[in-house]
Amino acid sequence: MKTLTASTAISSAKILPGLCAIVLGLTVVLGLGFLQDSNNYLHNAAHDGRHSAAFPCH
Amino acid sequence: MTDFRKLVAISLLAGLLGGLLLSVLQHYQTLPLILAAEQFETPSAEHVHDWQPIDGWQRNGFTLLFNGLTGFGFALLISASMYWRDQRGYLYGLGWGLAGYLVFFVSPSLGLSPELPGTESAELHSRQGWWLFTAAATAMGLSGLILTKQRWLQIGGASLLVLPHLIGAPHPEVAHALAPEELQQHFVVLTSINNAIFWLTLGAIAGRLLRKVTF
16 A cells, blocks of 8 residues: 655545546636637527626627 | 546536526625616627527526536536545635636736626636636735645745736726616625625535545
8 A cells, every 4th residue: 555645745546536526617717718619509508607707708 | 538528517517506506695695786787788780680599588597508618617627626636525615716706807807897888898818817817816826825834835835816907907097887886896796705605506406415435
C-alpha cells in the first residue's frame, strides 16, 4: 500500500473520479454558455440564462 | 467509479435546487429588465425566421433548464474539489461557492459587465476568449493564493488574479446600447446579487450533501 504523507496531496485513487467530474462539469457549463449553432436554436433557448449569468452573448 | 457516480448524484441535486432558486429570482428581477430592453431592439431580417422559445412558460422553461444544467456543471466542480481535499459540510461548501462566484462571475464581469440585449460589443469570439482566459487565470490565481503555503506560489497566484485585467477585456471602438443606461446599471446590480445567492446556495447544498455519502 502506498501512503501519501503530504497533507495537500490527493490520494491516487481519488484522482480519476474527481477529474471525470471536473471534465463533465466544464463540458456542461462551457457547452451551455458558449456554443453557437448555425440555426441559433441553442443560442435562443439559452439566451436569458446566458445574459443573466454574464456569459458573452450575441 | 462509484465515487464518480456519487459526485454526479450530489451535483445533480444541488444544481437543480440552485438552478430553481436562481430561476425564481431571475423571473421577478432580471427577466423584466431583459424584456424591457428587447423593446428597444428592432429584429434584423436574418434573425426573424430563427426559432425562438415563445414568451411565457416555454421561454421560462428553457431558462430553468439552462440554470439547472449549469448549476449541475458548477456543482460538479465544487463537489470534485471538496472530494479531492477531503472536505465536507456546508461551511466548506460556502467557501467553494464564493470561489466559484469570483471565478465565473465577478472577475469576468469586471471586464465584461453583464449586458442587456441590444448592447453593442466587441466581436463575440474575442469576448468569449477573454472570458475563458479570465476565469482560468482567476481559478489558478485563487488556488495559488489560498491553497498553497509557498510564498512564490502565492505571489504567482496574486499576479494571475490581476493579469487579465491588466491585459483588458475587448471593447468596441464606439460603445453603444439601445436600452437606457439606468436599465443597464440596474441589471448589473441585480445579476451580481442573484448570482452571489445562487453560488453560495449551490456550494452550501453540495457541501451538506457530501456529508451524506462515504467515499
